[in-house]
Amino acid sequence: MAALDIAYVAVLAAALSGVLPLLVARRRYAQRVAFALLAVSAIAAIVAGASALTGETTLAERLPLGLPWLKWHVRLDVLSGFFHIVIGVVVLATSFYGPSYLREYESGQNDPTVLNLASGFFIAGMLLVLLADDAFSFMVAWEVMSVASYLLVTFQHEHAANRRAGFLYLLMAQIGAVGILLGFGVLATFGGHFTFDAMRGGNVPAAWASVAFALAFFGFGMKAGMIPVHAWLPEAHPVTPSHISALMSGVMLKVAIYGFMRFTFDLLVDVQWQWGVAVLLIGAGSALFGVLYAYVQQDLKRLLAYSSIENIGIILMALGLSLIFVGGGHPVLGAIGLVAALYHVLNHAVFKGLLFLGSGAVLYRTHERDLEHLGGLIHRMPVTAAVFLVGCVAISALPPLNGFVSEWLIFQTALQAPALENGVLRTLLPIAAAVLALTGALAAATFVKVYGIAFLGKARTRHAAHAREVPRGMRVGMVLLAALCLLLGVLPTTVIGVIDAIPQLLIGQRLPSATAHGWLWLTPVSPDIASYSAPLVLLAIALSFFIGRRLLPARQVRRTPPWDCGFGPLTNRMQYTSTAFAMPIRRIFAPVWHVQEQVEVTRRHEADAPPTGLRHQLHIEDRTWLALYEPIGHYVIGAARAIGLIQTGSVRTYLLYSFLTLLFLLWIVT
């Protein structure tokens, strides 16, 4: 079977996983059928993607679907193959995880088969976006993905917050889709047809190419969650069931990145470096903004959602660097940036998927998303705690796990700035690297907070104190992703050896030197300039454990109460809280957030009596809401009111409008 046929199997299996459970009478079996089909879909996607990527083949076909004059064109090349693998990996993990996780919803008031239906079409839609080879089928698939994910966001529609999040999401998805559609429109005008092949051949003038780029960047960026058009993301991602959050954050944002890469690197043939500057600046802004907002969140899933904005920013920074170098005539350096971006796409899918599944596991056993109500889970849920730790280390970009590799590659790309002619760019790139460094350091602080407050210390509530380990299926899903974090971190040379087919396709350049020194050494530019050997790092850490645990003579261990300053036993309430942990950073970067903080002290008698009660309220709001969204909403309502003046409600007035319109049209025609 050709790779393309396997890709069809993946799409069909995903769609069937939504439809078949409706026909199965018993809910238990329905779930099993759905997730088994999702697993089939995931494996098929991985196989199809891997065979396209390693074989470096491009398969194209016309399907007898769609409009009479525009059949659906499909194409599977190395770029879409790579994204097939990204989707497949996360879907596979969720198909292990889902059956147990959804058991909780079976007794709820919402029928989980609706969830199956929406998630099946959601995944099928994403896979179709990757396969689409003309603007028409691309937009159809894109909308299937958007609408299905809207249903996922509003699955628990009994909460007003979920309905609001769903509406905001749908609205912004549609505005973004208009941007994408117009972008395709510009290209189709010059290319003469809606197929991507025609668009590639179209001779687009530089100014129109920039217009098309701006439209596409806006449209895809809105879906990817870049600032300032990110507002839907921290609302929508936390309210879906956790395995769907993993898919939305880990995978759907990547499909938007895929669209952006396809549009910019593939369809717009001549890249301009100015685009790169825009992408780099917005990427750097998103990264810093995302991590600063993530740092102050209390809600675990909302925190992860803001962290997705950060990671999309990092990916955009790498793409921006790549565009700058390609546009400036340095395709080799552009290829490093592109590989870094793709590596981070894969990494973020894996570790963010893992972290969302982990947060789902916590939610499943404690019914708590608020960090202040958790604590001590490392004793109660050892496997979840261990894999969550792997995710935290990976997302904090620490060696030897995978997040570090991609950030290291981005640093290496940025440090090639002296190759550029333009002095401003030569300055800008290292500053962007400094922003990335700040982002990385803040991300590490964020995930120390998350892990330290939720999993370490003592349980802060009864729910957390009585948590149990999650069922096996959920553990398998998480362990799978954690193992991938380690593998992708330790064997970067092997991974890069495979994905460097993508820069070959998009900018006609490979990274021959990256893998030239064997699997042990990663040398993106040349060994004199930089090298990194992740396997040796892992070996050294393992060795130190071996020496510490085995070779040193064992000492007896005595357990005692911790130091309490001599006052009596410590209680759970005396632990550092998430708010307290974040306070120094909140104070240092104060202008970033809209913070409302209130402290009420109640005293029994006069003003200098000792306080009897203390009440602290902290509300942190997204500044972009106040600066951007509320004014726009205000204007829209204002404009609607102004237009509403012509709606008199009387039939005669409307007849007059029709008559005048008719006259006007007749005048135009004659």
Added chain:
Amino acid sequence: MPNDTVLAWLLAVVQTLLFIGAAPLLAGWIKRVKCHMQNRAAPSLIQPYRDLAKLFRKELVLAENASWLFRATPYIVFAALVLAAATVPLIALSSPTAAIADVIVLVGFFALARFFLALAGLDIGTAFGGMGSSREMTIASLSEPAMLMAVFTLALTAHTTNLSEAIEHNLAAGLVLRPSFLFALLGLTMVAIAECGRIPIDNPATHLELTMVHEAMVLEYAGRNLALLEWAGQIKLMIYGVLIANIFWPWGIAETLDAAALGVGVVAIAAKLTGLGILLVVWETVIAKMRLFRVPQFLGFAFLLALLGMLTQVILETGT
């Protein structure tokens, strides 16, 4: 050829062992000079070794609530810093271990050690640990970019992020007064003071609850675990000392692997670290500890200096 490789790896291992072996000596030296300068009775130069030996012999006391992460942290921290030490050229250049990690990975090792140490601080569930972790991560999130900025200045000048290659480049360039290096040196020194928990950011000798940062995180550690962490702290101080000494004054470091050059290398680095130790002591004696919320200004200034260094490099020194 294989013989040379084996010899080089052997030398790299010896150099690393020398590095971690000498770290307590540097700490002892700083302590001794400080006592002399402040008119106190000074402990012996080898007191840190005695302290470590004592801690290694003692029984292991753990808090009731300590998890496996708390017990694993000292090993991870120690391993990360030994790895970091292995990649920093101490007495000879072009050692094979220098290729394992470049200077960005070195910063990554520090970050890894800090991450686990901060987690261990939160593991017991006391307010001290949390306070120390929160402050440590705050300080680190400001100092890490400043450090990378300083390092980037060097990398842009030498066209490499590999430390050994960069030092070789500086050595070959001879004595050139580069304004960018001056800024980078100042920035890196300020970062080193913050990262190693020295005055005015943190006081390594304090156990006053409200001011301690690093000590608050490791408050619950005892015995062998504490020994590893103390040792790791000494290694970290030495790494920063060696970085500053060998990047900005690379003279004396062995370029070839013969006995004479290596001997000169040992003497040279010993002399440089002795001098740096005295400078640190003078600084710590004349400066008072800073309030926590003054620290961002200190580190912001370090970042600014490093940024200026980078801009100077890009604007004034391109093509050199």
